[in-house]
Amino acid sequence: MDVIKAKVRKLRKMFSRKEEDLSCARKEDVSKEDLDEMSRRYEEELQIYSRKVKQLEKEKNDLLIRLSSYAAARLTNENPYNTDLSNQNRPNKLSERYSELYDNHWTDAFQNLQDKHHLSETNAIEFLLDVLFVSFDECKNDRLRESAIEALNEYIGSEKDDPQDLSVLEVMKTLKDTKKRNIKRMQKVFKIVENRLAERKIYTTQRLQDIRPYLDECVELCFLMNIQEPPLELRGLMYTTGTPFDDSAFQPYTKSGKKIEYVVWPAMHLYRDGPLLCRGIAQGMPDPYISRRA
Structure with a gap:
């Protein structure tokens, strides 16, 4: 933003110099043809510079609006009592999904473990509880928790980034890249969770496959729980x-x-x-x- 202000000041100084040059030329012994040509050329340059100033001022105002929106959004997102009804991943919504995970996926997975794999009640409960906690532990990794906001923080807050490079398209691209990166991270967590569970004999490939909907929802939900601020x-x-x-x-x-x-x-x-x-x-x-x- 400071860079934009500096450019606006520079262009305005150029306007003043051009006007002074034209005024001096009129006072000196310059032919009418040369004066007209100089005046025409300066007028064209003046229009070009004027458009540039308007564009820079528009970019400055757009940037201020985006930064204000970002600051407001960050304050909202970092408030643990956030009640933004448009946010489908707010804590209250996640608690609803958590309750549904037990009522639906847990019940089905529990039934599969007992009917297909003949686990006792307590063994099946322990099996499913371990899946949940392993998922939560992996998603609790700080690098994963911070990945949802690190890209935007780096882009806006880094001293090495030139504010003049900040455009709507670039901000949107950053957000999309962050989302893609989170999806890749989540896929990586799926594999890590499976590998950790597979270390114990009770978690056979077939058993994990038979509780796949429960496992998938555990990982996704735990991931969303851990990218909250605070988690x-x-x-x-x-x-x-x-x-x-x-x-x-x-x-x-x-x-x-x-x-x-x-x-x-x-x-x-x-x-x-x-x-x-x-x-x-x-x-x-x-x-x-x-x-x-x-």
Whole structure:
């Protein structure tokens, strides 16, 4: 933007010099033909420079508008309480997808593991929980989390970039390139997750194939959760057997109790130690005294 201002000032100085030259020529003993030719040439140059100044001022104003929009968008996106209804990947929308992931894909995958691969209930639950946490851990990588904003930050914020090079087409290209880069990163995460799971014998190729819709949605959703600013948080591993059952964060799986036996589905939070977005599912441990009386 400073470069544009400098160019405008330079062109205006050139206008002044041309006008002074023309004025001096009129005062001196210059033939009418030469004076007319000089006047015509200067007039043409003046029109060219005038168009350039208008174009530069338009670019400057467009740039100011884009930068203002970018600043406003960044403030909105970095606000964890963002309620922009046009944003399909806002935290509330992601929490809805997270709930649907359990209600739909998790249920189907669980049924496949039991019916086709004869896993016990607890083994199938552990299998699917591992898939979710491995996906989340890989997507939590800082380089992945920052990839959604790094290109635009580098383009606008880098000192080595000349502001005069900033155009609407280039900004749009940057955003498209960022989106393509994120898609490639997500595809890479799919492969990393599969490789990590394949390290354990229980995760055979056929079993992973039979839960493919669940696996794909886990990776995509975890990726979107981790490019939020700040990233969303899944909490479940810290709730070990015997941990007090927190009714505000979890709902019972098939049994209630004052303590947790195991976590079936983690709770989702707006950010680390932040407000709860979606309750998890946990198996409760029945009170032994009540069980004996029953």
